Structure formats: structure tokens, C-alpha cells
Amino acid sequence: MLQAIALTKEFGRHTALHALDLTVQKGEIFCLLGPNGAGKTTTVNCFLGFIAPTSGRALVNGIDVAQQLPQARQHIAYIPETVMLYAHLTGLENLVFFDSLTGHHHSREHYTTLLLKAGLQENAIHRRVKTYSKGMRQKVGIAIAAAKNAQVLLLDEPTSGLDPHASNEFSDLLRRFSEEGRAVLMATHDLYRAREVASRIGIMKNGRLIADMEADAVDHYTLENIYMEHMRTV
Ligand SMILES: Nc1ncnc2c1ncn2[C@@H]1O[C@H](COP(=O)(O)OP(=O)(O)OP(=O)(O)O)[C@@H](O)[C@H]1O
Numbered sequence: 001m002l003q004a005i006a007l008t009k010e011f012g013r014h015t016a017l018h019a020l021d022l023t024v025q026k027g028e029i030f031c032l033l034g035p036n037g038a039g040k041t042t043t044v045n046c047f048l049g050f051i052a053p054t055s056g057r058a059l060v061n062g063i064d065v066a067q068q069l070p071q072a073r074q075h076i077a078y079i080p081e082t083v084m085l086y087a088h089l090t091g092l093e094n095l096v097f098f099d100s101l102t103g104h105h106h107s108r109e110h111y112t113t114l115l116l117k118a119g120l121q122e123n124a125i126h127r128r129v130k131t132y133s134k135g136m137r138q139k140v141g142i143a144i145a146a147a148k149n150a151q152v153l154l155l156d157e158p159t160s161g162l163d164p165h166a167s168n169e170f171s172d173l174l175r176r177f178s179e180e181g182r183a184v185l186m187a188t189h190d191l192y193r194a195r196e197v198a199s200r201i202g203i204m205k206n207g208r209l210i211a212d213m214e215a216d217a218v219d220h221y222t223l224e225n226i227y228m229e230h231m232r233t234v
Contacts, residue, residue: 001026001152001183002047006056009042009207016042018207019056024200026151029174029184031194031215034204035231040187043204044156047185048078060152074102077145081157083137087130091115091140094129099147111147118143119169135166142173153177155186159193171197191227195220203230 002024009017017039024030032040045051046058049069058065060072085094095111115125118139129137138158145153153174159167167190174197178184188194194201195215201223203211210230218226 001028001061002030002185003059003062004043004046004056005059007043007046007053007058008055009039009046009051010054016207017046017053017056020207020209022202022209022212024183024185026181026183027178028199029178029186029197030200030202031198032185032187032202032204033189033191033194033227038204039207040204041156042207044154044185044187047152047154048076049073075151077148077150077153079138079141079145079153079155079158081160082134083141083144085129085132085137085140088128090126090128091120091132091136091143092125094140095143095147098144102148104147106147111143114143114146115140118146118173133166135162135169138162138166138170139173142170142177145177151182153182153184155184155188157188158186159188159190167193168196191224192220195223203227205230 004020004022007017007020008015020043032043034040046053047060047065049065049072052066061075063072065072089097092111092115095115112125116122120136120139124136159170162170171193174184198215201213201215202209211226
């Protein structure tokens with residue numbers, strides 16, 4: 001589903017990604033941890049086609065993002081730290097608008113159901129987004145991704161600033177996404193959330209993946225120790 005093959009990105013003299021190899025299969029939630037500047041966002045941005053790799057390849061469903069960007073993007077939904085929505089439109093109007101950009105035109109009932117499934121309260125659906133909390137905006141983002149029927153979900157710090165309850169709800173939505181056979185790649189600083197939601201956890205430092213483990217194989221305490229140990233020694 002998602003594959004980085006010797007993915008390298010140089011910004012001037014600085015190498016942000018060093019021949020990164022990474023695969024996220026269907027149904028997997030891969031959480032990418034690492035300190036500031038490790039290369040997490042650069043990795044996500046290469047898959048999104050926001051930046052072009054210096055060498056190597058970023059593949060989405062076997063499609064090379066740098067070669068066939070529009071085709072690759074058809075399979076991708078992206079949720080950043082703050083989902084950008086039109087503040088003066090309602091949640092429903094935003095969903096209808098963003099889905100129309102992908103060529104879809106469904107009934108209001110269909111979009112309402114997607115928003116409800118994403119956990120938005122019924123009374124919020126018709127309120128303007130300027131009155132929404134951050135968690136509510138993230139839910140609209142999930143509904144937009146679900147409407148697109150994207151097979152790959154890329155997320156960059158999506159739970160930062162969410163309270164624990166909103167964060168838990170968000171994790172449930174991600175699990176549902178992966179259970180439907182989608183591949184999820186999430187860059188995060190939240191070790192606890194990563195341990196809760198991920199099927200696999202990778203630790204990046206200096207543009208390299210220095211650990212790649214099954215989430216079930218580590219408890220919170222062990223993960224924190226592994227993370228801190230790598231931060232010291234690599
Ligand atoms: N457009 C750019 N121009 C120059 N350098 C960049 C650019 N984007 C990223 N970098 C550098 O590439 C490296 C990796 O940055 P990146 O944003 O991928 O890290 P990150 O792991 O996402 O960090 P954070 O946790 O702070 O978000 C950093 O050294 C950063 O300064």
C-alpha cells in the first residue's frame with residue numbers, strides 16, 4: 001500500500017532522509033515516532049507529493065508519487081495537525097464541498113451519516129465550523145477521508161492538542177479505518193497514543209528508521225525505554 005524505497009531527501013547540504021525503506025501494508029497502522037527534525041514530516045510529505053525526493057521512490061498502491069501524482073493522490077487522504085476547513089461553512093457544507101472536489105456528489109443523508117460515523121454530534125453538523133473545537137474539526141477531516149474512500153491515510157500530529165477523550169475517539173476512528181483494509185501512516189510525538197493505536201511502530205532519527213517493531217511486542221514502559229535509549233545512543 002505504502003512503500004518508501006531508498007527514499008532520500010536533501011535540503012541543500014542537509015540530508016533529511018537517508019535512503020529510507022519503509023512499508024505499510026493494508027490494514028496496518030504504522031506510527032512514526034522521533035525527535036524534532038527526525039524526518040517524519042518529510043516522509044509524509046514525500047508520500048503526499050508536497051515535496052519531490054532527491055532520489056529513491058515513494059509508492060502509493062504501487063504508483064510512484066513523483067511520476068504520477070494525480071493518480072497517486074486519488075488513493076490518499078491527509079489529516080494534518082489542524083484540518084483546514086472553511087470557518088463560515090457548516091461541517092456538512094465543508095464535507096459536501098471537499099467531496100465535490102474529488103468529483104463525488106452524494107445525498108445530504110449520505111454525508112450526514114459519514115459525519116455521524118466520524119463521531120460528530122448531530123447538533124454540530126449544521127453549525128458553522130468557526131464554533132468547532134479542534135477535535136470536531138479532526139472528525140470532519142476523517143469524514144472527508146471516508147467520503148473519498150481513500151485507501152491510504154496519512155496523518156501528521158493529528159492528536160496534538162486534543163484532550164484524552166477526543167484523542168481516544170480519534171484512535172477508535174483510525175482503528176475502524178484500518179479494519180476496513182486501509183493503510184495508515186501517522187507521524188506523532190505521542191508515545192502513549194502510538195502504543196495504543198498502532199499495529200507497528202517505527203522510530204526515526206536523523207532521517208533514518210532506527211527501530212521498527214510490532215506494537216503488541218512492547219508495553220508502554222518498554223517503548224519509552226527503547227525510545228529514550230535510541231535518543232541517547234544513535
Ligand atoms: N523546506 C525545508 N527546507 C530546509 N530544510 C528542511 C525543510 N523541511 C524540513 N527541513 C529539515 O529537514 C529535517 C527533517 O525535518 P522534518 O520536518 O521532516 O522533521 P520532523 O521529524 O517532522 O520534526 P518535528 O517533530 O519537529 O515535526 C530537519 O532538519 C528540518 O530542518
